[in-house]
Amino acid sequence: MALEDARKQVDQAFTREDLKGASFENSFGGATSFLRRRYTKDLTGVDIAITGVAFDQAVTNRPGTRLGPRAIREASALQAFDPPYGWPFDVMETCAIIDYGDLAFDYANIPAFPAALTEHIRGILAADVASVTLGGDHYISFPILKAYAEKFGPMSLVQFDAHSDTWADDDMDRIDHGTMFYKAVKSGLVDPARSVQVGIRTTNEDNLGVPTLDARWVHENGPAAAVMRIKEIVGDHPVYLSFDIDGLDPAFAPGTGTPVWGGLHSWQAAAILRDLAGINIKGGDIVEVSPPFDTTGATAIAGAHVATELLCLLGWHLR
Known part of the structure; x- marks a missing residue:
């Protein structure tokens, strides 16, 4: 049947x-x-909406993540044929999933961007639909978390990252991809005691009390131990999962703005994400894929796989 379908299917984004x-x-x-x-844009009967946020004006090093959503979508074409590997169900068969397209915003009016993004996600959540967002730089998680906290209360943040992104910044109007989780904690959007950072390998003296499983800890203790610890920390609390692609080692994801050596291997990230099945996840994002520095396309491929795993984690509860 697949071969017969392949002979006639084209532009499924519009014709399916x-x-x-x-x-x-x-x-x-x-x-x-x-x-x-x-x-x-029709959310009727939808379980999960994929949406892109082509924004990278908050970066501190190399730009290019505004092109991330497009590259991740292109890479995902390799995955559309088969059920995601390692899961006991096929999320594409089980859940009604749409591509909601990208956020529209005025690129020259940066101060208006955060509110526009919060409203964009708020509209998805108002229809009782979960969102998986393709970034974009990591700042986008902050406006997204505002919408999630409005609906679910303070969130447990499960963050895969090379950087804590909790550097002190009390100016809530500043747009910076290294301080947004400081602001999220200080604003009450994130419960630090029920959150966890995975893969960290840069120095920040104050992570605001968020438990941290740094990259070396994961390497030495393994994915199974990491999963056990994450589940102990978040319990049944509503979870938002944010995956910065620089959580992976540059050997596996070179196309990012702030690469740091010693990161997670792709197999470790895959194992952790799959074994997190059952957490009370409400939404998530994959950020910091920068195609101009992704010469082989490996980073976009990794980003597409992470986004698919987020769909599966969300779909676990909808089987």
Whole structure:
């Protein structure tokens, strides 16, 4: 059946009628929505909405993550044929998933950007739909968390990252991809005691009491121990999972703005994400994929896999 479908399927982003099921469209052609899901703004009957935020004006080093959503969507075409590996269900068959498209914003009016993003996510959540966001630089998590905390209360943040992003910054109007989780904690959007950072390998003297499993800890103790510790910390609390692609070692994800050696291997990240099944996840994002520095496309591929794992974690509760 797959071969017959492949012979007739094209531009599934626009032509598919069902919100569920695989796509057998040629990976090298057609419109590149995420996993060939339908592009639509209609949230009726939808379980999960993929959305892009093409914003990178908060970076401190190399730019380019504004091109991340497009690259991640293109890379995801490789995954649209088969059920995600290692899961006991196929999220594409189980859940109604759409590509909600990108946030529209005025690139020249940066101060207006955070509120526009919060409203964008707020609209998705108001329809009782979960969001998975493709960044963009990591600042975008802060406006997103505002919408999530409005709906679910203070969130448990599970953060995969090379950097804590909790450097002190009491100016809530500053737009910086290294201070937004400081602001999220100080604003009451994130419960630090029920949150956890994974893969950290840069120095910050004050992480605001957020438990940290740094990269060396994961290497020495392994993914299974990391999963056990994460689940102990977050319990049944509502979780927002944010995955900065620089949480991976540059050997696996060179296309990012602030690469740091000694990071997680891709197999470790995959094992941790899959074994987190059952946490009370409400939404998530994958950020900091920078195509101009991704000469082989490996970083975008990793980003597409992370986004798919987020779909599976969300879909676990919808089986």
